[in-house]
Amino acid sequence: MALLAEEIVEEWLNRQGYFTIRGIKLGVHEIDLLAVRHHAAGPPECRHLEVQASIRPISYISHVPKQSQLSGRPANSAKRSDSELVEGVTEWVQKKFRHPRKLAVMDMLCSGCWSSELVINNVKSQDEINLLRSHGITILHLRDIIQALAERNFPLQSAAGSDFVELIHLGASDPKGGDGAAQRPVLKHRSAAAGEP
Numbered sequence: 001m002a003l004l005a006e007e008i009v010e011e012w013l014n015r016q017g018y019f020t021i022r023g024i025k026l027g028v029h030e031i032d033l034l035a036v037r038h039h040a041a042g043p044p045e046c047r048h049l050e051v052q053a054s055i056r057p058i059s060y061i062s063h064v065p066k067q068s069q070l071s072g073r074p075a076n077s078a079k080r081s082d083s084e085l086v087e088g089v090t091e092w093v094q095k096k097f098r099h100p101r102k103l104a105v106m107d108m109l110c111s112g113c114w115s116s117e118l119v120i121n122n123v124k125s126q127d128e129i130n131l132l133r134s135h136g137i138t139i140l141h142l143r144d145i146i147q148a149l150a151e152r153n154f155p156l157q158s159a160a161g162s163d164f165v166e167l168i169h170l171g172a173s174d175p176k177g178g179d180g181a182a183q184r185p186v187l188k189h190r191s192a193a194a195g196e197p
Contacts, residue, residue, distance in 0.1 A: 005053030005142055006032055009119050012145045015154035018047070021109075026101045036110050046114040048106060050096050053121040053142055060085070060128050061120075062092035078124070089131040097137065119145065 010020050010033060018035035033049040052061050063075040065087040080088065097116040106114050117138040123129060129139055 002051060002053055005119065005121070006051045008142070008149070009033060009049060009051055009145060012149055013047070013049075015149070015156045017155050018045075024105060026099075026105065029095070029099055029101060031102055031105065034106060034109060034114075043112050044110055046106070046110050046112045047117060048097060048102075048114045049117045049119060049140075051119045051142075052123075053119070055122060057122050057124040060088065060124055061118075061132070062088040062128065064088055065091055085125070085128060086131060089128060089135065093132065093135045093137065097135075 006022055010022050013020050013033070013035045016037065018037045020033055020035045021031075022033050024031040024034065031048065032051045033047075035045075035047040035049065037045045039045070059076045059078045060080065062085070063069070064073045064077050064080065065084055067087075068084055069075055093116075115138060116136055117140055118132060119140045119142055120129070121142045133139060
């Protein structure tokens with residue numbers, strides 16, 4: 001699911017005119033998406049996006065703090081104290097957005113001020129999201145990105161992921177107000193094609 005969500009987010013960025021790199025591997029670390037858009041005047045826009053697209057989340061986005069894991073707690077334990085949640089979010093932000101190797105790659109690609117953005121779908125804890133915001137992480141919702149793609153109000157009308165996005169919107173209302181029936185394939189049973197009911 002995460003890779004499909006990343007492809008949707010990348011298409012959304014590409015249609016806005018961003019050049020993107022997805023899935024940068026740095027040993028055991030990975031950067032989901034980097035996006036850069038240049039302007040005739042002013043510095044380029046540089047965005048670092050991580051994508052967490054759970055449909056039915058059973059745990060938090062962040063892990064149990066490392067110190068708690070040393071005492072035998074599973075990293076994805078759904079039971080957290082308030083202090084464990086605070087510490088776990090701090091460690092997660094450091095790992096995902098502030099890791100020196102990631103910062104070095106971003107600086108190499110484009111020296112500028114990179115945003116820190118997290119795309120989410122459903123989450124277990126709103127408190128965790130509020131803690132992420134307190135670390136300067138911009139929270140984006142996958143449903144809003146999908147809706148924006150459906151509205152097609154972009155400088156570019158398609159990029160590499162356009163076929164996938166079209167599949168998502170298959171059967172949805174078309175922008176001209178129809179019911180989308182014209183876009184849906186009509187499948188007929190053999191007997192119906194021969195004139196039988």
